[in-house]
Amino acid sequence: MRADRLLQILLLLQNRGRLTAPQLAAELEVSVRTVYRDVEALAASGVPVVADRGPSGGYRLLDGYRTRLTGLTGEEAESLSLAGMPSAAAELGLGSDLAAARLKLQAALPAELSARVLRVQERFHLDAPAWFRDAEPVPHLALVAAAVWEGRRLRVHYRSWRGEARRELDPLGLVLKGGIWYLVAAAGGEVRTYRVSRLLGAEALDEAAERPAGFDLAAHWAESARRLESARYRAEARLRLTPRGTMLLPLQFGAVGARALAAAGPPDREGRVEVTLPVESTALAVTDLLRLGTEAEVLGPPELRAALAATVTALAARYGPTG
Structure with missing residues (x-):
């Protein structure tokens, strides 16, 4: 929506200082012409946007101006759990929410802390997938993630080394390991792990998923990994x-x-x-x-x-x- 984009331009200028129209267009994934129109709309609404001419020019906010429009939406707040993994957030359909949430958080920080956050972003990057392996296609990941979040039962068509199977699952959580997504779900009274890329089909049902009392996803994954390694090396x-x-x-x-x-x-x-x-x-x-x-x-x-x-x-x- 255009209102969201105008707010993003405002926060980008507040957080990073002077930015050119091409830089803003690249950040927002829009055309330079769209940026020109949006900046004009911001100025018309009373935001003091200054356009500096020349080779080192660009757009900036009038010195001392800071917006307080930094409230997070529900989706943006949820996306912050993936702040260190932008590629994972994008696969889950939360890429734009994460970008907006990070801008709003940075805008709410004092200038000194904001500069430190920007320095960390410039100097550290997490790339989760392993070397020399293309990312697996996971066409059903967003649907599975929604079912996990909403606590809805899943009907899936799954391919394993034994062959193809159809079953209903109670989704308990998603795990990203070495660039590969895994679904942890209950089926037939047992908690099992399914590789999301091997889902040939998935449908979220209206039934609520049953979640074992006290289930801890991180603890379950750690114990499963330990058992797998001990069983693997015989x-x-x-x-x-x-x-x-x-x-x-x-x-x-x-x-x-x-x-x-x-x-x-x-x-x-x-x-x-x-x-x-x-x-x-x-x-x-x-x-x-x-x-x-x-x-x-x-x-x-x-x-x-x-x-x-x-x-x-x-x-x-x-x-x-x-x-």
Whole structure:
């Protein structure tokens, strides 16, 4: 709405000082011509907007002028919980609300504190998604988020590794982990986790969702993550690493590799160390350990060593000299 945009221009000028028409247009995602019209409307309503000419010119408010129109709407107040994650707010449909809320909060601060907030925004940025992975399409995220907030039951069409299924869920919360959205919901008397990108369809029902008494989303997620990790790593691999291998291990295996290194003993005369690395299974460990190349030697268990030797032998036969 134009009234909201006029207020945003006013707050931008109050918070940041002089801004050019192209800068305002970029902030508001409108044309420069629209900015010209909006600034004229502000001036006509009595707001002392000053237009400075020249290469370093732009629009600014008359010195000493400050607006008190900083009240937050309900949507803007809700969006503040995602203030450190603008991309997540945008995916939930709260991007514009978050931008407006931040402007209003900054306008309400004393000049010194406002300058400190702006400095933090200029120098720190949170980018939640992992490297080298495109963002997953989540076409049903906004509907799911609304059902979570309003406490309404969901009917979903879901695709898992077992196949496709249709079921009704009592949504309990949304979690953003590594750039991936997960829905925590009750189904059949159990609390389960669903990857939102795997929803093929979703419909919010008129029925109220049943929420377990005292349910704590953060505590449930922490416990689920702990159980998942303990169930995931069912075996161990004993490795001897070269100095370069010790650098590669945490890069290839993340926190699990870093913990294995931290628990390792001192290096031998050649700088090699022995580590015990948790692995999911023999088959998966063979694939993962091949990434370390000759910088790691598998000492055990015997079945993993034999499986790796068989794989390397097969690769050598395939890529060895012919004829």
